[in-house]
Amino acid sequence: MLEKREHWGNRFGFILAAAGSAVGLGNIWKFPYITGENGGAAFVIIYLLCIFIVGVPVLIAEVLLGRYSQLGPVTTFRRYARKHKTFWVAAGGLFFLTGLIILSYYNVVAGWSAGYVVESISGHIAAFTSSGDAAVHFQALISSPWWILSFQFVFVLAGGLVVYFGVKNGIEKIARLLMPVFFIILVLLVIWGISLEGSAAGLRFLWEPDWSTVSFNTVLTALGHAFFTLSVGMGVLLTYGSYLKKDDNVFFSGIMIALLDTLIALLAGLAIFTSVFAMGFDPAEGPGLVFNVLPAVFANMPGGSIFSLLFFSLLSIAALTSTISILEMLVSTLLDESNLSRHRVVIGTSAMIFILGIPSALSFGKWSHLQLFGRSIFDVMDYLSANILLPLGGLLVAVFVGWYMQKREVHDELLRGFGDSYGKRRVTAVWFDLVKYAAPVLIFLVFLSAIGVLK
Ligand code: PFF
Numbered sequence: 239m240l241e242k243r244e245h246w247g248n249r250f251g252f253i254l255a256a257a258g259s260a261v262g263l264g265n266i267w268k269f270p271y272i273t274g275e276n277g278g279a280a281f282v283i284i285y286l287l288c289i290f291i292v293g294v295p296v297l298i299a300e301v302l303l304g305r306y307s308q309l310g311p312v313t314t315f316r317r318y319a320r321k322h323k324t325f326w327v328a329a330g331g332l333f334f335l336t337g338l339i340i341l342s343y344y345n346v347v348a349g350w351s352a353g354y355v356v357e358s359i360s361g362h363i364a365a366f367t368s369s370g371d372a373a374v375h376f377q378a379l380i381s382s383p384w385w386i387l388s389f390q391f392v393f394v395l396a397g398g399l400v401v402y403f404g405v406k407n408g409i410e411k412i413a414r415l416l417m418p419v420f421f422i423i424l425v426l427l428v429i430w431g432i433s434l435e436g437s438a439a440g441l442r443f444l445w446e447p448d449w450s451t452v453s454f455n456t457v458l459t460a461l462g463h464a465f466f467t468l469s470v471g472m473g474v475l476l477t478y479g480s481y482l483k484k485d486d487n488v489f490f491s492g493i494m495i496a497l498l499d500t501l502i503a504l505l506a507g508l509a510i511f512t513s514v515f516a517m518g519f520d521p522a523e524g525p526g527l528v529f530n531v532l533p534a535v536f537a538n539m540p541g542g543s544i545f546s547l548l549f550f551s552l553l554s555i556a557a558l559t560s561t562i563s564i565l566e567m568l569v570s571t572l573l574d575e576s577n578l579s580r581h582r583v584v585i586g587t588s589a590m591i592f593i594l595g596i597p598s599a600l601s602f603g604k605w606s607h608l609q610l611f612g613r614s615i616f617d618v619m620d621y622l623s624a625n626i627l628l629p630l631g632g633l634l635v636a637v638f639v640g641w642y643m644q645k646r647e648v649h650d651e652l653l654r655g656f657g658d659s660y661g662k663r664r665v666t667a668v669w670f671d672l673v674k675y676a677a678p679v680l681i682f683l684v685f686l687s688a689i690g691v692l693k
Contacts, residue, residue: 292632298488329634334571426545513532516535
């Protein structure tokens, strides 16, 4: 229903909410383990290049498109694609689909982190005597359908509740409350990690590159993760941008969001690798890194149970502010395309997300035998969305803003709210070229390499 659109209380509210979307499991759970699997510092450097050459320009383009249209993704394309409308509406549909896929499995891992808050309080984590104990316990939990589905349910419910209250009273309020708490906990964990004896090896792992481990697949992973971590390429930031007023500065807000996200990923990496190395554990543990290895680290440290509680609360907060952003994109798409009320749409979408997430949730236990291309259902969802659908979505945004909109229109929209900073025309011209040429070409090349054309 195209009723009057809600707006953020102010620009800071938008930055916090968008940073809340960007900062998530991607920063604390995924970034450390893919860095661990891909050889440490060399991966971090490629990832940073992907963020700043491709991720940030496309992020700004996506927010700009939303602010321009003041609509959700599908309706934006329906209204503003001058040519090839069917194609672009389908592209909006692809964003919606990507959101459904990501949210369904994202809630599963979010549920684990909420479950581990309970494990920390109940004293289970403090009782581990070795990393073997921690791994066995984790495996037992994630293969128990009851445990996994109930925490997944709690998470879907929490996200649904926030989005039910809308943009200003739900999403913005929760971001203002939780993001500062999040940051304080993270800084405490970093100080703790660095103060551990033997933490220097963790620092070296993050700062000293070993290029021998780098392949095309490393670059694909880095690029996919750049989109994933910034929440770019599926219309979430377009939706958040559509709640911006015309006098907000899209360019600087975009840069702030990316800087916050990158800073937090690096800090999370610091907190995790210093403690993992201090205890002599394996950094290339894979998706189980923060659930298999960290609890054992906490159990063997003085004050570990408090830090364990802090860490899993951190993870849960990060996950919640991201899940609500994806849910909001789905809800806003449906609201703009139908006559339904927000409340009904939130309830229906949340129920659908819970059901869609069940196969991923069970793929660690009861349904672990169900495999596609040698991967579990969960892994297929993750690979498909992060490595293929998000870069593809980013490519679509870049092509739409760079090639389909009129250059004048794009520049006017970007400069609105920009202020009078010196050199702004040059900065915006560079940005435009990155969106128009660099981003599509780089994303395309990485895709070619992924399907084996470029070796
Ligand atoms: N950026 C989030 C993270 O790093 O965990 C995940 C995410 C949220 C991806 C929203 C995509 C999205 F649209």
